[in-house]
Ligand SMILES: Cc1ncc(C[n+]2csc(CCOP(=O)(O)O)c2C)c(N)n1
């Protein structure tokens with residue numbers, strides 16, 4: 317459906333776990349992670365974890381195999397495929413990183429459904445080490461939003477999507493998320509938009525404690541099947 321932009325968060329929305337925690341736990345990095353947690357910004361810490369894996373002889377392909385085992389609830393993949401088939405513009409805004417997000421979406425055959433993925437950049441260096449960096453360069457002036465972590469303001473990304481649309485093109489947003497970082501973008505939504513917070517997760521709690529600040533229509537979900545049903549219902553309602 318032209319004119320509908322569906323924005324997905326990634327961790328605890330598309331996959332059921334947090335991809336950073338998943339890799340740290342599954343690949344045996346928990347003791348080092350806990351030791352360094354208080355002394356480093358999050359992205360530097362994850363970059364350091366990837367360096368540790370490399371020094372242990374674990375390859376990017378080993379990390380990929382670990383990511384492919386992350387659980388996705390039934391309903392999520394079919395929801396993505398259906399929304400794409402209906403012509404919606406699908407996007408990801410995630411505080412995970414490019415390699416983790418793309419590897420998992422590719423594995424489940426839905427990477428091509430997304431027009432844009434806004435997340436912390438990553439690349440494999442000449443030694444075969446996975447490097448992870450903040451979405452907002454921490455050496456530049458801060459993004460200025462006091463709701464979001466310094467590395468990524470998801471509301472900033474929403475503003476960018478809005479300005480990229482031509483005046484004549486009326487677009488309606490459906491934003492699906494779970495975390496504290498999804499509250500700022502939810503505040504940017506308008507009365508013709510929809511926010512889909514995962515029930516009992518931080519975003520849902522922030523929304524319910526600040527209901528007057530939310531202009532978008534609120535549709536909660538608890539599991540993949542509920543998400544699929546609610547999302548397709550909203551898309552159908554908008555398009556008729
Ligand atoms: C101060 C501070 N603490 C923790 C984090 C990291 N972090 C927070 S939520 C999350 C999952 C995001 O994935 P998604 O957006 O896909 O749900 C991550 C990696 C941070 N950036 N800053």
Ligand SMILES: [Mg+2]
Nearest residue numbers: 325327328495
């Ligand atoms: Mg999330």
